Amino acid sequence: MSSSPFATVPPLGYGAGSQPGEEADGLAYLAMPSGMRIYEAHLPEVDDPARFAPALATLEAIRAALAQWTPNGSTTVALDGLDAENRALVDETLGEGEVAIVVEVPGERIEIQEASCAGVWRLRATATAPGAAPITRERIDIAPFPRGALVRAFPRDWPVDLDYVARPRPGVVNAPAILTEIVHKSRERRPGGLPHVINLSLLPHTPEDLALIEAGLGRGGITILSRGYGNCRIDATATAGVWRVRYYNSADTLILDTIEVTDVPEVACAAPEDIADSAERLADILAAIR
Numbered sequence: 001m002s003s004s005p006f007a008t009v010p011p012l013g014y015g016a017g018s019q020p021g022e023e024a025d026g027l028a029y030l031a032m033p034s035g036m037r038i039y040e041a042h043l044p045e046v047d048d049p050a051r052f053a054p055a056l057a058t059l060e061a062i063r064a065a066l067a068q069w070t071p072n073g074s075t076t077v078a079l080d081g082l083d084a085e086n087r088a089l090v091d092e093t094l095g096e097g098e099v100a101i102v103v104e105v106p107g108e109r110i111e112i113q114e115a116s117c118a119g120v121w122r123l124r125a126t127a128t129a130p131g132a133a134p135i136t137r138e139r140i141d142i143a144p145f146p147r148g149a150l151v152r153a154f155p156r157d158w159p160v161d162l163d164y165v166a167r168p169r170p171g172v173v174n175a176p177a178i179l180t181e182i183v184h185k186s187r188e189r190r191p192g193g194l195p196h197v198i199n200l201s202l203l204p205h206t207p208e209d210l211a212l213i214e215a216g217l218g219r220g221g222i223t224i225l226s227r228g229y230g231n232c233r234i235d236a237t238a239t240a241g242v243w244r245v246r247y248y249n250s251a252d253t254l255i256l257d258t259i260e261v262t263d264v265p266e267v268a269c270a271a272p273e274d275i276a277d278s279a280e281r282l283a284d285i286l287a288a289i290r
Contacts, residue, residue, distance in 0.1 A: 054081060059285075063279055069143075099225070103221055108126070119143065154240045170208065172206070178209070189240075220237050222235075222236045231252070233246050242261055
């Protein structure tokens with residue numbers, strides 16, 4: 001019995017894309033995302049090192065704090081003694097990273113920008129009081145996440161009334177069960193524990209469910225924007241340890257909506273190995289500009 005030319009299944013040499021110069025239908029791959037920010041060393045020009053000695057000393061203090069950092073540690077470097085030109089040099093050298101934070105609590109607003117060196121945070125706090133001029137303070141924090149923002153994230157007390165939430169309402173289906181899970185996980189959370197994530201994108205819910213969940217959890221004091229592939233927006237709720245984490249693609253379309261019960265969502269924090277790398281990067285920059 002002679003062998004058939006179609007003994008190979010599927011047969012070779014047939015079908016779309018099999019012939020030279022022919023495009024294969026359905027095999028066009030999507031382009032990889034191209035909007036990710038990557039580290040690029042920036043070397044500011046310092047014509048007179050003596051004139052910028054205070055800025056260089058501040059940058060050296062930041063480098064030393066990075067090199068000496070230990071897990072769960074946090075170090076502050078003051079900027080009070082720098083004039084405008086020296087502060088500008090510090091800002092230019094540090095650059096801007098992927099994470100920005102806004103803290104808004106009664107009488108105070110704090111703007112925080114991560115530097116291009118992970119684990120270095122530039123803080124500008126403005127305090128206001130009735131009848132008084134605003135007071136602005138600036139400093140550098142070296143930590144995975146700035147502690148000054150975290151202590152202002154949640155109100156001292158925000159009780160969630162689960163009995164009130166459980167009352168029947170038009171359009172509400174899953175909100176009572178979701179809120180019960182969130183409150184339970186929030187109460188049993190311990191510092192440093194593993195995060196608990198509730199993926200709202202995969203759970204069936206109605207607009208009324210979402211509105212009740214947002215009202216039940218309340219609004220906390222800080223908003224975080226992390227820019228990588230697209231954007232990630234993180235809002236502290238008023239319920240301790242509970243964060244709303246939403247991911248958007250490059251067209252600002254919501255692609256993932258989650259609630260995390262954790263100390264701080266990992267996407268907003270600098271990793272320990274990144275902090276070690278930052279110490280080396282800043283040392284190289286200082287060696288080049290001195």
